[in-house]
Amino acid sequence: MLPYELIIKKRDGHTHTRQEIDFLVKGFTLGRIEEAQMASWLMAAFIQGLDHEETRYLTEAMVDSGSQLDLSRLMGATVDKHSTGGVGDKTTLVAGPLAAAVGVKIPKLSGRALGHTGGTLDKLATIPGFRTSLFHDELITQIEEIGLAVGAQTADIAPADKKLYALRDRTATVESIPFITASILSKKVAGGAKNILIDVKAGSGAFMPDLVRAKQLKKSLIETGAELGLNVKCLVTDMNQPLGMAVGNSLEIAEAIETLEGKGPADLTELSLRLAAEMVLLGRVSFKMEDARALVESALAQRQGLVVLEKMIRAQGGDDGVIKDRRRLPAAAHILPIVAEHDGYLAINDCRAIGLAAAVLSGHQGGGFSFDAGAGVLMRARHGEAVEAGAPLLELHFTEDERRVEAELLTRKGIAVVKEKPEVWPLVYEDED
């Protein structure tokens, strides 16, 4: 088999066999196929597409490139939860504890911040002492005892995906539905997941802004997942504005705690309840949505999720005092409010810009090297909300003024105060089918 012949095959719109996909993934991962040839194949596959079988082969080849986590010691159905990435998306830290509180077992391997989106690991790491690297035994024991563990993906989970992603990221072949499907599912399969809830984000703050494409991704994830023997549930949810008000690492931890106290923003609370209920169904704790919903609502009302989060923080070495005293979390030195210049309605035109602003302030993106765990953007109004001249629209939490300047430009690009009330988006794009 020659890489050259396989490039021709895909270039001309033909379908690969399992052996061919294996050959490409293995060859590239082991360095036998050079980057230029793989880049050419990636673009051919991006344009000509991969069918469901090919997507499954790609997923399996990427799983086989590393080791698989064995979760068989855990009794009952475990549930994994994944988001395609958003701005202010801290639902894992709210829905996870709520679902765990009612008996769902959640082994959650999480990732770092990417581009304009945050990473659950970066957020948790702002809690003093919190460890994200867990030994396998530790992970299993913690899930048995608390129901929830959030740890870092180890390097041996689908290493082919990591190497391929780095190349896709340089060669403009990221936004391919088959590639995204294989990338998400391979990491989940390698992480030992069988039941997976995937939150596919759509809107200006999502990696795949277009709603039609987001729905195609949902379909691909469910179908390919089924072929892999996985039980995949997908929701397409809105990412045209930050989820909740806080965007930034410790700011989001604080908001997650508030939400588990029952005092969180309406959108974050509602989506977290919905996701937690879906996890309850996937974990077969309930079999009807009404029951599942009632369980997680009751857990929220009784602050049971907060107890789970507190236990998890303690189990992973973190300072669980942050639950009662948010001042123990890192905070930025300065706060600059951005205010409305005239009466009108807040319109969020570019959610990505807000995410980027938070990334710049915290040091994930842009100049400087120091990580500012307390920095970020705190929204003070929602999209479509009436605002008076002089009222704060959002706050920039920052320590370095240079970063503030860049972030301010970004947020001013992302929002506006408009005369007419703008259209608002639904929280969840429910199925028409």
Added chain:
Amino acid sequence: MLPYELIIKKRDGHTHTRQEIDFLVKGFTLGRIEEAQMASWLMAAFIQGLDHEETRYLTEAMVDSGSQLDLSRLMGATVDKHSTGGVGDKTTLVAGPLAAAVGVKIPKLSGRALGHTGGTLDKLATIPGFRTSLFHDELITQIEEIGLAVGAQTADIAPADKKLYALRDRTATVESIPFITASILSKKVAGGAKNILIDVKAGSGAFMPDLVRAKQLKKSLIETGAELGLNVKCLVTDMNQPLGMAVGNSLEIAEAIETLEGKGPADLTELSLRLAAEMVLLGRVSFKMEDARALVESALAQRQGLVVLEKMIRAQGGDDGVIKDRRRLPAAAHILPIVAEHDGYLAINDCRAIGLAAAVLSGHQGGGFSFDAGAGVLMRARHGEAVEAGAPLLELHFTEDERRVEAELLTRKGIAVVKEKPEVWPLVYEDED
């Protein structure tokens, strides 16, 4: 401008500006754009295509990557001739001298053997003493005096094309009509050509076997050439069987000499006359095909082309004694005839295999390192010719037996003796339009 954004643009089927094409070609040539990104763009452009304007920009950017030959000292119209590459194609060495003999000025920069096809330079280099590297002054003077010079393309002629071709060759992006158009025309423009005759080969021995695609290439060459201010004439000619009987370096020199003596194979003689007549028209020595044809036929009958070839060989330091005594050319040590096993008709099924066999025998392809200038394949029958059992179909001229084994397998794959007379191909695929 970012390479990434340009890859996206072409990936999504949009059209590049001149600045964008310049940026890509220059960036890649100077090593600022990495191979993986260029490979991804090449595949995107291969599948989505380049329009005439983009093809022209690509051509011009490749011309600008090196230096241009200045032929302005030559009076009158100069004519360049190019073949897209074939098996046994020595028409440059027959049509060139015939056209020069009647007054056409032909500065011909030629290439080396590529894959299964021969290179005019490799053939000429088998003449003892012949120099293919010519100084600019020398080239001009020789053309003024003799009308014809065949030299090697220097490294500073369209270096971007060389670098891009090497990448295309590894990434399965060679057979793109816009890329081929830009590659051919950039070298011609950089070589100072204004009037160009291009012989586009179609058939199993051509780089672009499909006739429909060959005709598309012709159209693209003419249209892009016109936009560049070039006068391009294209013929689509048959390459389903070797042109003439000889395939191999010194074997082809001998056949070219024979043809200029008026004793060459009918197909080679006819195509050479046709090409020479087209060159006479392009060089504005005649203005009507009948006149041009009469001129070159008369030159052939009076052996004037032979005189030009002899002078050219002498001018470029070669042993002009080869004209009268072909034994001065290198010859292989052994000749193995491949004979018909039964009565029937010779059918050439795969002309490429015959070309490859000659390349293997001479050492252009396959094992070993020594160049065997006298090796090659000599056809003893034409496609569609009736052959009796035991009659020779072709001869393998070889020195190393190991190469003979491989070449024999290839030729046996390429030819067959069949019961029914096979369909024959026209020599030139004339325009229907």
